[in-house]
Amino acid sequence: MKTRAASAALLVLALLPGCASARPPRPELMAPGPPERGRYLALNVSLCVFCHSEIDWKAEGFPPRAGGAGAGRAPFSETLPWLAAPNLTPDPDTGAGRWTDEQFERAIRQGVGADGRTLHPAMPSASFRSMSDEDAAAIVAYFRSLPPRRKALPSPRIPPEIRGRLRPLPPPGRVAGPDRESPVRSGEYLAAIATCGHCHTPVDDSGAPIPGMEFAGGTRLKGPWGDLHAPNLTPDASGIECLGEKGFVHAMKTGEMPGHTLNAIMPWGFYRGMTDEDLRAVFAYLASLKPVRHFIDNSVAPTPCRKCGRPHGLGEKNSD
Ligand code: HEC
Ligand code: HEC
Numbered sequence: 001m002k003t004r005a006a007s008a009a010l011l012v013l014a015l016l017p018g019c020a021s022a023r024p025p026r027p028e029l030m031a032p033g034p035p036e037r038g039r040y041l042a043l044n045v046s047l048c049v050f051c052h053s054e055i056d057w058k059a060e061g062f063p064p065r066a067g068g069a070g071a072g073r074a075p076f077s078e079t080l081p082w083l084a085a086p087n088l089t090p091d092p093d094t095g096a097g098r099w100t101d102e103q104f105e106r107a108i109r110q111g112v113g114a115d116g117r118t119l120h121p122a123m124p125s126a127s128f129r130s131m132s133d134e135d136a137a138a139i140v141a142y143f144r145s146l147p148p149r150r151k152a153l154p155s156p157r158i159p160p161e162i163r164g165r166l167r168p169l170p171p172p173g174r175v176a177g178p179d180r181e182s183p184v185r186s187g188e189y190l191a192a193i194a195t196c197g198h199c200h201t202p203v204d205d206s207g208a209p210i211p212g213m214e215f216a217g218g219t220r221l222k223g224p225w226g227d228l229h230a231p232n233l234t235p236d237a238s239g240i241e242c243l244g245e246k247g248f249v250h251a252m253k254t255g256e257m258p259g260h261t262l263n264a265i266m267p268w269g270f271y272r273g274m275t276d277e278d279l280r281a282v283f284a285y286l287a288s289l290k291p292v293r294h295f296i297d298n299s300v301a302p303t304p305c306r307k308c309g310r311p312h313g314l315g316e317k318n319s320d
Contacts, residue, residue: 034134038142041135042070044273045194046128048139051076052085057224061255061269071095071149078223080122082157091148104140109172118166120158121207127195129169132177135193165206187285190278191215194271199230202308210308216292218308225265228298229312236291238317248283249276260299294318 042048053064054073064070072095074084087095096104096114103114111118111125119125128136158166178189191197201209202218216239217232232239240248247258255261255268262268271279294307295314305315 034138035142035145037135038138038140038145040273041193042139042142044270045190045278046131046139047195047267047270048088048143050267050270051123052088060264061272062225062264062267063269067149068151070143070146071151072153074153076122080120082159083120083122084153084156085123087149087151087153088143089146089149089151090144091150094150094152095148096143097148101137101140104143105136106171108136108139109175110169112168118168120156120162120166124195124198125169127192127198129172130175130189130192131172132175132189134177136175183281183284184288185285186278187281187283187288190274190282191285194274194282196233196282199266200233202310204309213292213294213308215286215289216294216308217296218294218305218310218312220310220312221265223265225263228263228265229296229302229310230266231296231298232292232294233286234289234292234294235287236293238293238295239291240286241291245280245283245287248286249279252279252282263298 049064049069050062052070052072054068054071055062056065070088072085072087075081076083076085089095090097092098099114106112107114107119107123107125108128109125109131110129111121111123113119178185180186197209197215199219199221200215200217202213202216204210215233217230219230221228221230235241243251243257251257251262252268252274253272255264255266255272274282294305295317297313300313302311302313303316304311305318306320307315307318
């Protein structure tokens with residue numbers, strides 16, 4: 001219920017006019033067909049390869065380890081050590097070789113594994129639900145075009161109390177792509193399938209997005225990269241109001257912000273391959289959101305925050 005109300009609110013908000021000066025030009029109408037389109041999405045937009053690979057956490061931009069792109073990762077993370085991101089290369093025994101296209105797509109947009117099990121939400125199917133049929137098919141075609149890698153991964157051992165709460169998403173039905181004539185609509189689509197909200201929208205204790213806080217930041221990410229919170233992306237002074245379109249595109253392509261470099265757990269090492277048109281569309285969408293006042297700063301020590309309920313840098317500056 002909460003989630004549905006939140007996404008309805010998001011839709012309404014997105015219809016409000018944004019910063020007119022920040023409107024980008026029309027994105028390219030022609031998108032490359034699969035598997036080139038699939039490669040673009042899997043690598044640079046939807047982060048499949050970022051999660052489904054062993055990562056070199058010491059290298060610039062956190063690239064996949066040599067030969068391991070798409071071959072899975074175990075343990076998935078420090079905070080979810082009992083989870084593995086499966087091998088998506090076409091190896092028949094340890095990877096996706098025996099999955100049908102339906103099984104593959106059901107995992108992406110519905111959160112149901114090839115064996116019928118409901119997947120843990122670390123696999124961001126809720127973000128992928130709005131992915132078009134064409135894009136989902138292009139991604140599957142891309143993974144099928146990779147050389148098979150033999151890599152057996154441990155079965156997940158999801159704690160029973162968490163497993164008992166998992167529910168698959170309803171089937172997405174037929175999903176069309178966004179109206180590419182509208183940068184805001186295009187950007188809304190891209191921000192969803194690029195899982196920006198998976199990190200930048202704070203969740204409550206049950207894992208549900210906090211209503212009214214879409215893209216307003218606060219989610220904690222702890223691991224070999226450090227211990228950070230994803231900041232506010234709404235067009236407020238405490239968010240990206242002052243960054244501007246140019247600064248935003250530059251940050252997404254280089255990790256460079258005015259005065260500091262972003263930790264690569266903000267996956268700019270992958271997003272940097274996004275086209276300028278697509279990045280400008282994402283910016284147009286974010287600029288069209290309702291501004292939320294929520295200060296977050298990773299360069300200062302965490303203090304309690306009454307707005308998102310979790311401690312983070314500059315938490316004390318926020319009121320509810
Ligand atoms: C934020 C990390 C993350 C991203 C991004 C991500 N995945 Fe996953 N994925 C996971 C994890 C973790 C699992 C395992 C969940 C479980 O075992 O319950 C998973 C499970 C899956 C499965 C189920 C495999 C099976 O055993 O049935 C498929 C298929 C899959 N992902 C494909 C994709 C594709 C394609 C993309 C990009 C469109 C993608 N994933 C993006 C983390 C991610
Ligand atoms: C895996 C989690 C994750 C995902 C996915 C993610 N981000 Fe981030 N993002 C972060 C974190 C963490 C930071 C803070 C990094 C730092 O402080 O060094 C950040 C910082 C940023 C910043 C800089 C903001 C500031 O005020 O410093 C921008 C802009 C940004 N992200 C945009 C995006 C967009 C747009 C998307 C989707 C296309 C996205 N992010 C997806 C985790 C993520």
